[in-house]
Amino acid sequence: MNNHWLLLLFLCFILNSNLGGDTISANKSLSFGETTVSSGEKFELGFFKPGNSFNYYIGIWYKNTILWQNVVWVANRDKPLDYGTTNLTILHGNLVLIDKFQGIVWKTHAASIITSNHLVIAVLRDDGNLILSDMPNSSTPLILWESFDYPTDTLLPGAKLGYDKRRTQRGQVLISWKSLSDPAPGLYSLELDPSHARFVIKWNRTKQFCASGS
Ligand SMILES: *[C@@H]1O[C@H](CO)[C@@H](O)[C@H](O)[C@H]1NC(C)=O
Ligand SMILES: *[C@@H]1O[C@H](CO)[C@@H](O)[C@H](O)[C@H]1NC(C)=O
Ligand SMILES: *[C@@H]1O[C@H](CO)[C@@H](O)[C@H](O)[C@H]1NC(C)=O
Numbered sequence: 001m002n003n004h005w006l007l008l009l010f011l012c013f014i015l016n017s018n019l020g021g022d023t024i025s026a027n028k029s030l031s032f033g034e035t036t037v038s039s040g041e042k043f044e045l046g047f048f049k050p051g052n053s054f055n056y057y058i059g060i061w062y063k064n065t066i067l068w069q070n071v072v073w074v075a076n077r078d079k080p081l082d083y084g085t086t087n088l089t090i091l092h093g094n095l096v097l098i099d100k101f102q103g104i105v106w107k108t109h110a111a112s113i114i115t116s117n118h119l120v121i122a123v124l125r126d127d128g129n130l131i132l133s134d135m136p137n138s139s140t141p142l143i144l145w146e147s148f149d150y151p152t153d154t155l156l157p158g159a160k161l162g163y164d165k166r167r168t169q170r171g172q173v174l175i176s177w178k179s180l181s182d183p184a185p186g187l188y189s190l191e192l193d194p195s196h197a198r199f200v201i202k203w204n205r206t207k208q209f210c211a212s213g214s
């Protein structure tokens with residue numbers, strides 16, 4: 001494949017219409033086809049259509065790499081969208097993906113300490129972390145939710161793959177895509193095995209077939 005062909009694929013892959021800024025708020029939702037870019041222009045968040053799929057997803061990808069598959073995070077990985085009116089916005093203190101029938105396709109499930117939409121913002125940071133926080137004006141915002149806690153199949157530098165023994169008894173799990181055109185959870189997963197302090201790769205979420213040293 002020559003470079004022009006790759007570039008064309010890349011342009012088809014991403015519906016590019018940059019909103020500017022790195023923030024989503026109740027006043028500035030992300031409409032279908034729009035994207036938002038982190039302050040240093042390393043990462044981009046928005047609607048995309050993987051491979052030869054007809055479905056659309058909200059994801060985060062490296063902005064300046066011409067790679068076929070550079071998506072690092074997918075919000076609605078098993079709830080694809082049709083073409084059309086959808087919108088990523090802040091509702092009841094959460095980041096919410098709304099479909100054309102005003103149904104909620106996906107949301108962040110942040111503990112709703114704050115219910116005023118205007119006191120919550122989502123910012124795509126330059127490390128690829130999407131952070132939902134309160135107090136848009138504060139220098140020490142309270143983090144309500146972050147995408148680094150809910151990875152898809154990629155661990156970015158600065159993110160952790162851990163296990164919360166005290167609070168949730170759950171950990172982060174990386175799960176492969178089903179195929180290049182379908183980000184739904186596939187058969188392979190990687191997680192921390194807290195009882196042996198090691199990482200394991202499982203097949204179909206149950207059968208362990210590979211483990212790291214402790
Ligand atoms: C997005 O959805 C919210 C909530 O339904 C609405 O207030 C807002 O106007 C919508 N924005 C766009 C651009 O459609
Ligand atoms: C949104 O707009 C309202 C009214 O114009 C304003 O009071 C509020 O501070 C804005 N919120 C954000 C997060 O920008
Ligand atoms: C945040 O700052 C904007 C503009 O400076 C102001 O209009 C708004 O009321 C402030 N919001 C809060 C919650 O302090």
Ligand SMILES: *[C@@H]1O[C@H](CO)[C@@H](O)[C@H](O)[C@H]1NC(C)=O
Pocket residue numbers: 204
């Ligand atoms: C994976 O496990 C589930 C049960 O947990 C089973 O229904 C399914 O058939 C398995 N998938 C494959 C590909 O074996």
